[in-house]
Amino acid sequence: MSGTGATDTPVPDGAAxxxxxxxxxxxxxxxxxxxxxxxxxxVVPAFTVLGSxxxxxxPEGC
Amino acid sequence: MSExxxxxxxSDIQCPWCYIGKRRFTTALERSGEQVEIxxxxxxxxxxxxxxxxxxPVDYLAQRKGMPLDQVRQMMAHVTQLAAAEGLEYHLEExxxxxxxxxxxxxxxxxxxxxxxxxxxxxxxxxxxxxRHVGHVEELVALAVEVGLEEDEARAALTDHRYLPAVKAxxxxxxxxxxxxxxxxxxxRALGVxxxxxxxxxxxxxxxxxxxxxxxxxxxx
Numbered sequence: 463m464s465g466t467g468a469t470d471t472p473v474p475d476g477a478a479x480x481x482x483x484x485x486x487x488x489x490x491x492x493x494x495x496x497x498x499x500x501x502x503x504x505v506v507p508a509f510t511v512l513g514s515x516x517x518x519x520x521p522e523g524c
Numbered sequence: 525m526s527e528x529x530x531x532x533x534x535s536d537i538q539c540p541w542c543y544i545g546k547r548r549f550t551t552a553l554e555r556s557g558e559q560v561e562i563x564x565x566x567x568x569x570x571x572x573x574x575x576x577x578x579x580x581p582v583d584y585l586a587q588r589k590g591m592p593l594d595q596v597r598q599m600m601a602h603v604t605q606l607a608a609a610e611g612l613e614y615h616l617e618e619x620x621x622x623x624x625x626x627x628x629x630x631x632x633x634x635x636x637x638x639x640x641x642x643x644x645x646x647x648x649x650x651x652x653x654x655x656r657h658v659g660h661v662e663e664l665v666a667l668a669v670e671v672g673l674e675e676d677e678a679r680a681a682l683t684d685h686r687y688l689p690a691v692k693a694x695x696x697x698x699x700x701x702x703x704x705x706x707x708x709x710x711x712x713r714a715l716g717v718x719x720x721x722x723x724x725x726x727x728x729x730x731x732x733x734x735x736x737x738x739x740x741x742x743x744x745x
Contacts, residue, residue, distance in 0.1 A: 516719025518705035519539040519569055523589040524603070 528559040533700050533726075534567040534708040537624045538615065539660055543648045545707040545720035547610040552726030558734065563635070564644050566628035566694035567706045575659040577621040584621045604692045613653040622659030625691060630664050632687035634673060642671040712736065715738050 517524075530550040535542035553560060553574075570588070577584060585596045593627075600616040607614040627647055634643035646667050657663050661682045664709060668678035681687060698708070709717040709726070711733040 464611075516725075517541045517723040518707060519541050519571060519720040520538065520705040522542060523585055524599075 526559060526734075527737070528561045529730065530712050531560045532563045532710045532713075534565040535693070535706045536567050536569045537568060537627045537647050538604045538619070538621070539567075539706055540607065540616065540652065541710050541720040542707040543612055544603075544607055544610050544654055544671060545709075546644075547612060548720060548723050549709065549726050550655070552627075552723040552730060555723060556730050560730070562641060563642055564631055565698065566631065567691065567698050567703070567708075568624060568628065568692045569624065569689075571625065573621060575621045575623045579621070580617065581619050581621050581740070582617055584638065604739055607652075610657055613654065615655050618655045619653060620657040620659070622657060624658065624660065626664055627658045627690070628691040628694075629682060629685060629687040630668055630678065632690045633678060633681045634668070634671065636674050637673055639671050639673060643673070645669050646682065678700050 531544075531549075535545075537559045539558060573584075579587075582593055582600070585591070585599075586593050589596070591599075597617070598673050604614040604616055631640055631643055631647070633638040647658055650667055651658050656667070658667075662681065664682060669675050672737050694708075701708075701710070705718065707720060709729070711717075711729055714732050714736055715729050
């Protein structure tokens with residue numbers, strides 16, 4: 463089962479963006495805008511993916 | 525005493541990496557000693573799956589991924605080994621593939637009653653270790669009662685679907701975040717971790733979340 467996370471795939475503006483490949487902070491992503499926890503209103507912070515290749519499951523399988 | 529960090533975790537009951545990630549995150553929490561408030565968010569990996577899928581889990585994954593059956597079995601054996609390393613018992617070839625929307629609805633009821641962590645653990649153990657069917661109302665009600673939820677309320681909630689909007693809101697939020705795979709962890713709506721990372725990565729995220737809190741805290745006059 464390979465990783466299917468939000469990394470290494472093209473993403474639309476406003477969604478997760480891959481960060482620099484040489485980042486020491488593998489697996490950590492950062493949002494540019496904070497939203498109150500618990501809100502059910504979808505918000506679209508500009509997540510910056512600093513690098514991650516951990517196993518996960520997506521709609522196409524694990 | 526410092527305020528707890530809010531950690532929202534998007535995952536699905538049938539996601540083997542989510543349960544492994546859950547254990548790794550717990551290890552990180554124990555090592556760091558951090559205070560956190562965990563909220564489990566819904567993510568439906570396969571909302572089109574029938575409640576009573578008529579094939580085996582091997583058939584299901586082979587169809588979903590377009591892979592040969594032997595390759596799927598090897599993959600399952602590998603994940604089972606990794607799960608065992610985290611102290612988890614998996615019987616992947618005997619699980620009951622199902623639609624998990626009701627289980628997610630139950631998790632939202634459990635959240636309102638302050639039993640979400642217990643419900644999440646009970647559901648995942650029931651699915652992976654006990655190979656219980658987690659798509660039927662009565663099976664879910666039995667599990668709910670085990671973690672202290674009220675039987676009639678659980679049955680009513682799973683019948684009238686009062687928590688379905690909350691499930692769909694979580695799914696919509698995941699889409700808005702660009703989350704395409706689970707588990708996915710969001711710390712204070714500011715930092716995120718994708719996948720079943722090592723405890724070290726989770727520790728790093730917890731430390732960064734704490735630093736952000738302290739940096740934004742008002743300075744005493």
